[in-house]
Amino acid sequence: xxxxxxxxxxxxxxxxxxxxxxxxxxxxxxxxxxxxxxxxxxxxxxxxxxxxxxxxxxxxxxxxxxxxxxxxxxxxxxxxxxxxxxxxxxxxxxxxxxxxxxxxxxxxxxxxxxxxxxxxxxxxxxxxxxxxxxxxxxxxxxxxxxxxxxxxxxxxxxxxxxxxxxxxxxxxxxxxxxxxxxxxxxxxxxxxxxxxxxxxxxxxxxxxxxxxxxxxxxxxxxxxxxxxxxxxxxxxxxxxxxxxxx
Amino acid sequence: xxxxxxxxxxxxxxxxxxxxxxxxxxxxxxxxxxxxxxxxxxxxxxxxxxxxxxxxxxxxxxxxxxxxxxxxxxxxxxxxxxxxxxxxxxxxxxxxxxxxxxxxxxxxxxxxxxxxxxxxxxxxxxxxxxxxxxxxxxxxxxxxxxxxxxxxxxxxxxxxxxxxxxxxxxxxxxxxxxxxxxxxxxxxxxxxxxxxxxxxxxxxxxxxxxxxxxxxxxxxxxxxxxxxxxxxxxxxxxxxxxxxxxxxxxxxxxxxxxxxxxxxxxxxxxxxxxxxxxxxxxxxxxxxxxxxxxxxxxxxxxxxxxxxxxxxxxxxxxxxxxxxxxxxxxxxxxxxxxxxxxxxxxxxxxxxxxxxxxxxxxxxxxxxxxxxxxxxxxxxxxxxxxxxxxxxxxxxxxxxxxxxxxxxxxxxxxxxxxxxxxxxxxxxxxxxxxxxxxxxxxxxxxxxxxxxxxxxxxxxxxxxxxxxxxxxxxxxx
Numbered sequence: 031x032x033x034x035x036x037x038x039x040x041x042x043x044x045x046x047x048x049x050x051x052x053x054x055x056x057x058x059x060x061x062x063x064x065x066x067x068x069x070x071x072x073x074x075x076x077x078x079x080x081x082x083x084x085x086x087x088x089x090x091x092x093x094x095x096x097x098x099x100x101x102x103x104x105x106x107x108x109x110x111x112x113x114x115x116x117x118x119x120x121x122x123x124x125x126x127x128x129x130x131x132x133x134x135x136x137x138x139x140x141x142x143x144x145x146x147x148x149x150x151x152x153x154x155x156x157x158x159x160x161x162x163x164x165x166x167x168x169x170x171x172x173x174x175x176x177x178x179x180x181x182x183x184x185x186x187x188x189x190x191x192x193x194x195x196x197x198x199x200x201x202x203x204x205x206x207x208x209x210x211x212x213x214x215x216x217x218x219x220x221x222x223x224x225x226x227x228x229x230x231x232x233x234x235x236x237x238x239x240x241x242x243x244x245x246x247x248x249x250x251x252x253x254x255x256x257x258x259x260x261x262x263x264x265x266x267x268x269x270x271x272x273x274x275x276x
Numbered sequence: 277x278x279x280x281x282x283x284x285x286x287x288x289x290x291x292x293x294x295x296x297x298x299x300x301x302x303x304x305x306x307x308x309x310x311x312x313x314x315x316x317x318x319x320x321x322x323x324x325x326x327x328x329x330x331x332x333x334x335x336x337x338x339x340x341x342x343x344x345x346x347x348x349x350x351x352x353x354x355x356x357x358x359x360x361x362x363x364x365x366x367x368x369x370x371x372x373x374x375x376x377x378x379x380x381x382x383x384x385x386x387x388x389x390x391x392x393x394x395x396x397x398x399x400x401x402x403x404x405x406x407x408x409x410x411x412x413x414x415x416x417x418x419x420x421x422x423x424x425x426x427x428x429x430x431x432x433x434x435x436x437x438x439x440x441x442x443x444x445x446x447x448x449x450x451x452x453x454x455x456x457x458x459x460x461x462x463x464x465x466x467x468x469x470x471x472x473x474x475x476x477x478x479x480x481x482x483x484x485x486x487x488x489x490x491x492x493x494x495x496x497x498x499x500x501x502x503x504x505x506x507x508x509x510x511x512x513x514x515x516x517x518x519x520x521x522x523x524x525x526x527x528x529x530x531x532x533x534x535x536x537x538x539x540x541x542x543x544x545x546x547x548x549x550x551x552x553x554x555x556x557x558x559x560x561x562x563x564x565x566x567x568x569x570x571x572x573x574x575x576x577x578x579x580x581x582x583x584x585x586x587x588x589x590x591x592x593x594x595x596x597x598x599x600x601x602x603x604x605x606x607x608x609x610x611x612x613x614x615x616x617x618x619x620x621x622x623x624x625x626x627x628x629x630x631x632x633x634x635x636x637x638x639x640x641x642x643x644x645x646x647x648x649x650x651x652x653x654x655x656x657x658x659x660x661x662x663x664x665x666x667x668x669x670x671x672x673x674x675x676x677x678x679x680x681x682x683x684x685x686x687x688x689x690x691x692x693x694x695x696x697x698x699x700x701x702x703x704x705x706x707x708x709x710x711x712x713x714x715x716x717x718x719x720x721x722x723x724x725x726x727x728x729x730x731x732x733x734x735x736x737x738x739x740x741x742x743x744x745x746x747x748x749x750x751x752x753x
Contacts, residue, residue, distance in 0.1 A: 039693060042738040043703050044731050049738035065742045071693040076686060078648060080670030084690035091694065119664065168649035201605045205647025212645060213723035214292045218301075218609045219647070220728070248728030 031149070032062045034099035036092075036138075038109045038240075039071040045240045051267035051274070052105050052141060055154060058267070068095045072104075074112040077120065079207045086120050086127070093117070093130040101148060102138045105263045107170030107238045110140035115173050140170065141263055142179040142238060152182050158268045159189030160276060162260075163232035165223070165246070167239040168201050180238060180262055187265060193230045204245035220249040227257055234276045235259050286641035290614035291606075300436055304611050307435045308602045314548025315599060315655070321550070322540075332541050332658040335534045336593035340583060346495040346528045347574065353498030357560020359570040364522075366577050371402035374487065374520055377571050378408050381518050383485045389502060389509040390414035391489030392430060392596055393522050393575060395618040396631075399487065410487065411453070411479050413508040415472050422449035428612035430598040430619065431546050436611045439463040446471050454479060476508060486516040486567070490523045491595065492538060493572075496531045499559040500572070503542060503552045510556045519558070519567035524575050526583075526592040538595055541657040545597035578631030587668045591627045593658040598623075600652035600662060606645055615642065622652035626665040634673050643669035681720075696739075703737045710735070 033056055037049040053063045073088030092113065096102050104110040114135055121128035145151050164184060170176045184192050203209070203219025210216075224246060227235050235250075235257050237243050247259035258276040268274035294300055319325050339346055351361045362377075364370035378386060386403065388394065388410050400410040400421075412421045416434040420427050423445045427433030434442065443463040450457040455475040461467055488509070492501040500521050502509050513519060529535055543552040561570050583589050601607045601621030612620030616638035617628040625642040634640050643666050646652075652662040674683065692702045710733035716725045724730065736744075 037738050039699065042699075043706060044733065046734050046736065046738035046741055050741060053742075065739070067739070068696050070696055070699045073693075076690055078667060078670075079682075079686065080643075080667065080672075080674040081686045081690065082671050084686060087690065088693055168647070168651075172650040172654055199651070201647050201649035201651070203605070203647060205649070208644065208647045209728075210720055210723040212288050212291060212606070213726060214288065214295045215606050215609050215645075216647070217727035218295045219605050244731050245728060248724075248730060251729040252727060 032064060032100050034064050034066055034096055034102045036069055036096065036102050036104045038104065038106045041105060041240055045261065048105050048240055048261040048263050051263040052103065055263060055267040059149065059151060059154065066095050072109040072112045074109060075206055077112065077116055089117050089120050090127055093134050096134060097130060099137060101144065103141055103144045104138065105141045105261065106240065107140055107167045107174055108241060110138065111169035111173035113138050140174055140176065140238060142176055142183060145183060146179045153186040154183065154266050156187040156266045156268050157189050157270045158187050158265045158274065160234045161191040161193055161232045162234045162236050162265065163193045163195045163227060163230045165195060165202060165235060165237045165242065166198055167237050167242045170238050171199060183266060193232045195230055196226050202242045202246050204242045209245055220245055224250055224255060228255060233258065236262050236265055238262050286637040287614055287645040288641060290616060291610040294610040294614050300611055301609060303436055303438050304608055307432065308608050311548060311602045315545060315602065318544040318548040318550060328537060328541055329657055329659050331537045333593060335529060335537060336658055339528060339530060340526065340589060340592055343525065346530055347525055349495040350493055350498060350528050353496065354560060354572050357498045359498065359560040359572055362571060362573045364573055364575050367397035370397045370522060370573055370575050371399055373573050374399060374522065375403060375406045377520050378485055381485050385409050385411065385483050386485040386487050387411050387413050387479055387483045387512045387516065389488035389512045390417050390504065391522065392618060393489040393524050394487060395427065397577065413476050413479065413512055415506055418472060419445055422453060426613060427618065429601055430596050442468055450475050480511040480515050484516050485518045486512040488513060488521045490521050490527055492535055493523055493528045494532055494535055495528050497559055499557050501535065502556045505547060505553045507554050510554050513556050513558055514566050517567055518569040520571045520573065522573045522575055525579050542595050542597050545599040545657040582630040588630050588665050590660050591630055591665060593660055594623050594627065595658060597657055599655040599657065603651040603655050605649065606647065622646060622662045626662055626669060629669050634669060635676060640673050643673055700739065706733050707735065
């Protein structure tokens with residue numbers, strides 16, 4: 031299958047390893063990955079902060095960039111949810127954008143959805159010899175309804191020991207601009223989430239969203255706790271020959 | 277409009293104090309977790325919960341769409357049953373009405389059933405200024421009143437207090453208000469309840485006027501409905517000679533068969549009970565049974581404003597169960613006081629700005645008091661999409677004057693993200709500066725670096741890697 035990668039602006043700039051991991055993983059599974067160069071961002075930050083018109087412009091750019099794609103993969107739960115849930119709310123009913131959105135949406139997938147629903151693969155042939163706990167990020171959990179998909183993929187990674195995270199459904203406190211506008215509450219939420227992560231004894235905390243991992247990883251680093259944060263794509267792309275080192 | 281909350285700082289500032297209060301954090305965590313687990317268990321018993329939610333949502337939407345019709349039907353039915361109906365457009369008018377109605381009875385004391393609506397209009401304060409003492413009879417409201425505190429939760433106003441604190445409050449303040457607490461009061465829940473029972477019993481038997489709200493008002497029959505857990509409400513609704521009910525116009529439901537849906541949704545969502553312990557209904561007046569006089573004050577106070585917003589109006593579906601408070605990670609860490617509003621938590625964050633407008637603090641900061649995690653929407657028994665309304669209210673806030681530096685930053689970011697060449701240039705600038713980025717940044721970015729490290733900027737963006745790979749400079753990763 032020919033799959034267009036929407037790497038997301040955050041991954042592109044700060045977490046390019048996640049984008050590289052998606053490419054490596056999908057190519058290993060025998061698919062072709064294309065990277066439409068015109069892509070920029072999904073508009074989530076503008077939308078969630080109240081800048082609707084800016085978000086609309088970015089959405090127009092997104093649907094134009096990906097309109098011809100056979101499938102679009104997004105290695106970010108919140109960006110995938112932005113496109114899938116909120117583009118409909120951004121487009122005026124009956125508008126050109128609304129038609130383009132309806133046309134494109136069924137082909138936009140978060141990474142674990144693409145793997146399990148479209149490519150119908152659970153064992154991606156990965157090797158990652160660490161104990162891992164998974165944080166189901168809010169947008170992945172509630173807006174996309176990823177459910178058991180990430181766990182099914184992780185369970186089949188050789189060498190990986192999956193440890194259950196208590197109170198997993200609770201938000202980590204990132205929330206985009208919330209992390210800055212309500213920094214005290216956000217930091218308290220991150221500290222509690224990290225407390226839960228530490229209690230599992232896992233070496234690696236994994237999620238499908240680098241924004242949440244950036245928040246939790248930055249908190250862990252400042253606090254001097256040993257847990258390392260790794261995007262799920264980097265675990266799934268890891269092999270004995272080319273291991274991902276957390 | 278709000279005197280008690282005037283001068284309240286914005287949410288982030290009020291939240292800071294709460295977040296740093298270890299006792300408060302521990303009290304809230306224990307209480308919200310307990311109710312949360314009870315609610316989960318009660319809801320998971322019903323296979324048709326999602327259908328009930330949909331029914332609740334549909335009934336409320338239909339009623340709100342034809343609110344004028346149902347309100348007139350309610351008014352006629354109440355009058356036909358011997359009650360009197362008064363319309364109040366705002367808090368001041370409602371307070372004037374109730375004050376006059378109490379004065380007409382010649383009494384200077386009223387007992388109160390726990391009511392969010394009377395808190396919203398600050399009725400107790402208004403009555404106090406008129407020389408009328410209002411006695412709260414709900415145990416948690418009593419604790420709040422005795423300690424001259426403010427409620428912190430819709431359903432459990434004293435949720436921020438633990439047993440030891442409650443014992444101290446009852447022991448030291450009950451005597452000022454009436455029957456004192458017994459000597460040697462312990463913090464055993466049964467002892468605390470018994471002290472309250474004795475204190476309140478005297479009050480019920482001597483007070484001739486009661487003031488209540490209502491959870492629902494049935495238009496067909498003019499019936500008011502109150503759900504409560506302690507029985508104190510029923511005492512207030514049956515013993516006094518005059519009963520005055522202050523009810524928001526959105527509380528109307530068309531018929532008893534509509535009510536049936538909410539009598540299932542509300543107890544399971546709010547207290548995690550299958551059925552409500554005390555459900556009282558009253559229709560006008562009946563000779564020899566209950567109050568001799570019944571007054572219904574129908575309150576607008578910003579509700580038609582909210583109704584005019586096609587997205588925001590869903591907040592008027594709220595049945596005040598407080599399930600959203602109990603699951604909200606933000607509420608759990610701040611408690612209700614930080615919201616600067618009688619309606620705290622996620623529902624308060626969308627209801628208060630709609631009732632009062634978004635120009636002043638704390639209202640302007642409330643739409644941001646959420647990480648948009650969506651847990652509130654997931655539990656709401658009438659499916660209020662709180663995150664969606666929060667975003668709409670944020671749009672309203674940023675369309676007002678102010679937020680200048682944020683607007684400039686967002687405009688700049690929007691411009692950068694408007695095309696990949698611009699984004700590439702910005703990324704190049706970030707990469708070039710990567711070695712000189714300090715670990716702690718100046719405001720507003722300091723809000724991030726105060727508690728979290730920034731990720732280090734990689735030497736090459738993804739798109740650069742992709743380009744290099746395509747040009748054969750590198751194979752594989």
